[in-house]
Amino acid sequence: xxxxxxxxxxxxxxxxxxxxxxxxxxxxxxxxxxxxxxxxxxxxxxxxxxxxxxxxxxxxxxxxxxxxxxxxxxxxxxxxxxxxxxxxxxxxxxxxxxxxxxxxxxxxxxxxxxxxxxxxxxxxxxxxxxxxxxxxxxxxxxxxxxxxxxxxxxxxxxxxxxxxxxxxxxxxxxxxxxxxxx
Ligand SMILES: [Zn+2]
Numbered sequence: 581x582x583x584x585x586x587x588x589x590x591x592x593x594x595x596x597x598x599x600x601x602x603x604x605x606x607x608x609x610x611x612x613x614x615x616x617x618x619x620x621x622x623x624x625x626x627x628x629x630x631x632x633x634x635x636x637x638x639x640x641x642x643x644x645x646x647x648x649x650x651x652x653x654x655x656x657x658x659x660x661x662x663x664x665x666x667x668x669x670x671x672x673x674x675x676x677x678x679x680x681x682x683x684x685x686x687x688x689x690x691x692x693x694x695x696x697x698x699x700x701x702x703x704x705x706x707x708x709x710x711x712x713x714x715x716x717x718x719x720x721x722x723x724x725x726x727x728x729x730x731x732x733x734x735x736x737x738x739x740x741x742x743x744x745x746x747x748x749x750x751x752x753x754x755x756x757x758x759x760x761x762x
Contacts, residue, residue: 621654626698667728725755
């Protein structure tokens with residue numbers, strides 16, 4: 581069965597280059613351009629240097645020099661602490677027999693994103709029985725709207741033929757993507 585791909589065209593703002601540009605601009609505002617020191621999140625251990633986030637110091641070029649280290653709470657940990665999110669992916673009417681596979685797919689996308697960028701994280705995966713007998717709704721909250729979009733996309737790809745349908749909507753900084761199975 582052919583999936584019902586969205587007719588909706590992605591707005592420019594969703595383009596990868598634009599989004600990452602926005603992201604680095606945002607980080608520069610938050611942490612100041614060209615800072616020599618290393619920032620370490622006291623919650624998750626993520627490190628900020630060379631104007632971006634890292635899991636460790638492997639990419640730090642001048643480690644032989646003394647560097648100032650600042651401890652603080654990174655934006656992702658802060659967002660989680662404040663119970664906020666930037667991206668929301670909703671899977672509607674997931675048949676019970678596909679539920680664990682769908683959740684695994686979401687977790688895998690989340691892990692890949694986190695490996696690439698410590699600020700990209702799944703905050704919460706919430707499963708709830710839906711009104712349609714034998715199906716579930718799954719709500720995923722993420723720290724980045726790009727991640728929510730990617731989660732929806734991977735689900736769409738993996739469950740072709742389940743009749744999924746992606747709807748995009750966006751208000752200011754948060755994105756909500758719905759994938760409907762039945
Ligand atoms: Zn952190």
